[in-house]
Amino acid sequence: MKTIVAKFGGSSLADAKQFLKVKNIIEANKDRKYIVPSAPGKRFSDDIKVTDMLYSCYDLASQGEDYIPLFDKIVGRFDGIIKELELDLDLSDEYKKMQFNFENVAGRDYAASRGEYLNGIILAKLLGFQFIDAKKLIYFLEDGQFNAEKTNSRIKERLLIHEYAVIPGFYGKMPNDTIRTFSRGGSDVTGSLISRGAGANIYENWTDVPGFMVCDPRIVKNPKIIRTITYKELRELSYMGATVLHEDAVFPVRAAKIPINIRDTNDMDCPGTIIKSCDDEQPTDIITGIAGKKGMSIISVEKAMMNSELGFCRKVLAILERLKISFEHLPSGIDTLSIVIETAAINGHKEEIINSIYEEVSADHVEITDGLALIAVVGRGMSGVKGTAAKILSAVANANVNIRMIDQGSSELNVIIGIDDSDFEKAIKSLYKEFVD
Numbered sequence: 001m002k003t004i005v006a007k008f009g010g011s012s013l014a015d016a017k018q019f020l021k022v023k024n025i026i027e028a029n030k031d032r033k034y035i036v037p038s039a040p041g042k043r044f045s046d047d048i049k050v051t052d053m054l055y056s057c058y059d060l061a062s063q064g065e066d067y068i069p070l071f072d073k074i075v076g077r078f079d080g081i082i083k084e085l086e087l088d089l090d091l092s093d094e095y096k097k098m099q100f101n102f103e104n105v106a107g108r109d110y111a112a113s114r115g116e117y118l119n120g121i122i123l124a125k126l127l128g129f130q131f132i133d134a135k136k137l138i139y140f141l142e143d144g145q146f147n148a149e150k151t152n153s154r155i156k157e158r159l160l161i162h163e164y165a166v167i168p169g170f171y172g173k174m175p176n177d178t179i180r181t182f183s184r185g186g187s188d189v190t191g192s193l194i195s196r197g198a199g200a201n202i203y204e205n206w207t208d209v210p211g212f213m214v215c216d217p218r219i220v221k222n223p224k225i226i227r228t229i230t231y232k233e234l235r236e237l238s239y240m241g242a243t244v245l246h247e248d249a250v251f252p253v254r255a256a257k258i259p260i261n262i263r264d265t266n267d268m269d270c271p272g273t274i275i276k277s278c279d280d281e282q283p284t285d286i287i288t289g290i291a292g293k294k295g296m297s298i299i300s301v302e303k304a305m306m307n308s309e310l311g312f313c314r315k316v317l318a319i320l321e322r323l324k325i326s327f328e329h330l331p332s333g334i335d336t337l338s339i340v341i342e343t344a345a346i347n348g349h350k351e352e353i354i355n356s357i358y359e360e361v362s363a364d365h366v367e368i369t370d371g372l373a374l375i376a377v378v379g380r381g382m383s384g385v386k387g388t389a390a391k392i393l394s395a396v397a398n399a400n401v402n403i404r405m406i407d408q409g410s411s412e413l414n415v416i417i418g419i420d421d422s423d424f425e426k427a428i429k430s431l432y433k434e435f436v437d
Contacts, residue, residue, distance in 0.1 A: 003201055005032075005202075006202050007187060011208040012041075012265035013041070014042060017123070019123065021265055021268075026127060034128065035166045036168070037120050038115075038119070039115020039201075040081070071102075091118060094117075094121070107179065120134075130164065132167045135150065137154050137172070138193065138259075139172055139173055140176050157349040158360055168348050176247060188249035192248075196253060196256045196302060200258055209274040210261075211225040211396070212242070214290060219429060220429055229276075229288055230278055231272060231276070233378050237289045240293055242291040257277050259274055259277075262275070268398055278381050287377055289366065290375065290378070292373055294424055295344060297343045297370045297371075298368070299341060301316060301361070313330070316357055326341075326345070327340065331406075375418070375427055376414050382413065394434070402423070
C-alpha cells in the first residue's frame with residue numbers, strides 16, 4: 001500500500017463547499033493518509049484571507065485597542081464552515097484561548113498559525129482522521145532556524161502510530177514552547193517535511209490551478225500546462241519568478257527523491273504537473289518553461305587588460321559583499337565586467353559602489369544602468385538540440401526587442417537574456433509563440 005501526503009491550499013479550504021471537494025478527493029484514494037491544510041483563503045476576489053485577518057486582529061489586541069469586532073468575524077468564518085458541514089464540533093474553548101493569548105501578547109506567529117490550526121481541527125473531524133498539532137512535529141532552534149534533524153525524527157516516530165492524520169501547515173514550536181511560523185506559503189514546507197518523514201511515495205499539492213504553466217498566465221492567455229518537470233528546472237523557473245510552490249518546500253522532498261504532484265482541487269480528474277528528480281525519457285518539447293523578472297540593474301566595469309589582472313573580479317565583488325548585496329549574474333569580456341543585480345538592493349548605495357570600484361581596482365569606467373528585465377528560457381530538452389539559442393534570439397528580434405545581455409548556464413538547462421523592462425511582456429509572448437504555439 002502506498003503513502004500519499006496531500007497538502008491543500010487556502011483556496012481549497014475557503015468555505016464549506018471547498019471542504020466537501022477536499023473530502024471527496026481524499027476519500028477517492030485510501031493512500032491519501034496524511035493531510036496538511038492551510039488557513040481559509042479568499043472565497044471571492046474582494047474577500048480577505050483569514051491569516052491576514054488574524055494578523056490585523058492580533059495587532060489591535062496587542063496594542064490594547066478594540067479587536068473584538070474583527071475577532072468575531074474570524075470566529076464567524078470558522079463557525080460558518082462547521083455549521084454548513086453539519087459537524088458536531090464546538091470550538092468555543094479554542095476561541096477563548098486565542099483571546100487570552102492575543103491579550104497577553106503571545107506573538108504574531110502564534111496569531112497567524114491559528115488559521116491552519118483551526119482548519120485542521122475541522123478537517124480532521126470531517127474526515128474522521130486523527131488531528132496532530134504541528135507543534136508536536138515541527139521544531140525550530142533557539143535562533144529561529146528550522147531544526148531539521150529533530151523534526152524528521154519526531155515525524156517518523158509519531159506517524160508510525162497514526163495511519164491517517166491531519167497536520168496543520170505553516171508553523172512549529174520553539175524551544176521555549178512558543179509558536180514560530182515559516183514565511184507566507186509555508187504550509188507547502190510542512191507538507192514536504194511530512195512527506196519526507198512519512199516516506200511518502202508522492203507529495204500532492206492541491207491548489208486552484210491545473211498545474212505548473214509554461215509561462216505567466218497574466219502575460220500569455222491560457223498557457224500550456226507542464227506535465228512533467230524536474231527539480232532542477234523548477235529551481236531555475238522559481239528563481240526567475242515563477243510561483244506555484246514555496247521555494248523551501250522543494251528541498252526536503254527532493255533530497256528524499258519524492259515526486260510532487262501539483263493538482264487542481266476544482267478539477268480532481270486533471271493530472272496536473274509532476275515534479276521529479278530526473279526524467280529518463282527524452283522530453284517531447286525543447287523547452288519546459290519561460291519565466292522572468294523586472295527591476296534589475298547592470299553595474300558595468302571597464303578596464304584595459306582586466307583579464308590579466310589577478311583578483312580583479314574578487315575585489316569588485318568584495319565591495320558588494322561589504323554592503324551585503326548579492327548578485328544575479330556575472331557576464332564578462334576581456335576588458336569588461338557586468339554585474340546584474342536587483343535595483344532595490346543597490347538603491348541608496350549606487351554612488352558608494354561606483355566610487356569604491358574606481359578606488360579599489362582603478363577602473364577606466366564604471367556606470368550603473370537601471371530598467372533591466374531578465375527572462376529565462378528553461379528546459380532539459382535544450383541540451384544537444386541545435387539552433388535553440390538562435391531560435392530564442394530570432395523570436396526576440398521578431399518582437400523588435402533589443403537584447404542587452406545573454407547568459408547560458410554550463411548545464412545547458414537555461415538561456416537567460418536581459419532586455420529593457422518595457423519589452424518584458426512582448427518578449428515573453430514572442431518566445432511562447434516560437435517554442436509552444
